[in-house]
Structures are given as C-alpha cells and as structure tokens.
Amino acid sequence: MLKKVVFSIDNRWFDDAAFRGQFERTAEYIVSQGFESQVLSCGDSSFDKYEEKERQTILVACDNANEAEILTQKGFYCIGILHEKNPQEKFKGLKFIFSDIEDVDMDSFVKAYQRYAGEPWEVLRTDRLIIRETTLDDVDEFYRIYKDPEMTRYMEGLFENPEDEKRYQRDYIEKVYGLMGFGVWTLVRAADNIIIGRAGYSIRNGFDEIELGFMIGKEYQRQGYAYEACRAILDYGRDVLQLDHVQTLVKKENEVSIHLCRKLGFKETDEVEVEENIYGHGYNGTDRVSMSQVKYGKYVRLSLNLEA
Secondary structure (H helix, E strand, O other): OOOEEEEEEOHHHHOOHHHHHHHHHHHHHHHHOOOEEEEEEOOOHHHHHOOHHHHOOEEEEEOOHHHHHHHHHOOOEEEEEEOOOOOOOOOOOOOOEEEOHHHOOHHHHHHHHHHHHOOOOEEEEOOOEEEEOOOHHHHHHHHHHHOOHHHHOOOOOOOOOHHHHHHHHHHHHHHHHHHHOOOEEEEEEOOOOEEEEEEEEEOOOOOOOOEEEEEEOHHHOOOOHHHHHHHHHHHHHHHOOOOOEEEEEEEOOOHHHHHHHHHOOOEEEEEEEEEOOOOOOOOOOOOOOOHHHOOEEEEEEEEEEOOO
C-alpha cells in the first residue's frame, strides 16, 4: 500500500528555490491527503536508508532519467517528471511520466503506484457497488458464481482449468488494463465486500465499436445491480474515457438482458453472428481454436449514442 511520495530533483536546479517550490507545494498537498511526502535532491543518501519492504510502499517521482533507472534497480517504484528545465529527458522503462506537477491530483499518484505494485484500480463507486479492476484472487469467486448452469445459458463460461483462467487474467491485467486503461471490471457489493459479478468495456474480435458487457451472479439478480453498474459505467465512458458510441451484443434468446439494454437507452440495430469459443477449452496466451472448430451464435446488436 502506498505510504509516501518522494520527489527526486536534479541537482542542477535543486537550489532554485522558486523552481523547487512547485514540488514542495505538491508535497504539502500530498500530506494534506493523508500520505507522507518529501522533496530530495538527486542522489540523496536518504534513499539508501529505506529497508527493502519500505521501498515497496514508496512512489518516487524523478526528473532525471539516470536517477530513475538507479532507484528502480534498488527496488523503488519510479515515475518520470517533465518540466520546463528538462523537456527532452527520455525516461525508458517507466510506466508513467507526469508534467505540470502541481496539477496532478492524489488519485493519479495512487493509481501510478498501484499499477507498479499490482494493486487493482478502483474505477467507480455507486450507492451499493465498488467497481474495480479484477485481481487473480477474484477468479475463485468467479467459479463460484459461474457454477450455476443458468450463468452460461446465454454467455461463455470460464476455462475448465482454473489455472488457465488465472493465466488469462494475468495477461488481461497487464495487456488490457495496463495499455488500454479500461476493460471488464469486478463488481463488489460495498456493504459486505462480496463479489457479485462483472461489467465493463471490451473490443470484440471482428467489431469496431467498444462494447459494454455485464454479468450478475444468479443469487444477486433482480435487485437492480446490473442497471446500477451499467449506468455508472456508461457515464464513466462518456465523461472520462470520452466515448461517443457504445454497442452491446446480447444472445437473441436473452430477453431479460435485451430489456435492460433498452432501459439504459440502447437501440436495436441488427442481428449478427458472433464467434463464441475464441480460446477453446484451454489457454496458453497464443493458441486459438481451428477454423473447423469455431462456433457462432446469433446475437442482437444494440447501439447507444453517449452524446445524445
């Protein structure tokens, strides 16, 4: 868990009080948010005083690429900082580079740290739900939810082997969340921290528009959770992800989900055939089923203009 944000400022301009002031003000803001923070000069010996476990609770913001590389090798999580004095600095291997440091909010520091530490991002909160990124620990709960045969009546299930599902989720966390900034998320009931389903955005093979998908466990259905989650996710798509159109594909026989999509404002456009067994029964990150084994289902395609 993040405890401290440390700013490492290049010695060439560390003594410029006016320049350093923007980092000191940002550090004060971080402290006001309940975290520790300090501003150090590049190469400060204080970094060597932290124990290995402590280093994994610290986010270091560096404006010197060489220092960032050294601190990363020592076990710190580092982000880069660009400003008027180092506009050409090249930060290789860092996941995040910030500029206009006084405009960066605490949530951005926390999310940068979480991505390095492998902690899930909390995406949204509604009245009753926490919508967050999926973790490998969630997989066992997914198997509990999907155990009811009704859950796979209108959608694909999980891999037969839970270890395959975990390998898939590990790749998904790294390649989808990490690169695209969105995906299908886990729905957690806020009152008791129980996982009740999944919902979010994906890009389906063969289709251009981003797709909304959702699944609520059988015992949690008919309580308004699907509408609550999808309504918030659609608003997030419009306001944060800047999406203008979203589609959803629902099995033709799934009248309940089609009704929910209409309630959310979706309009039916056509019927399409969708490939349903992309990975087959197992997953190793590369193999797909052969063309002779591909199965298709008939789906209703519905579209929503988020700008309307």
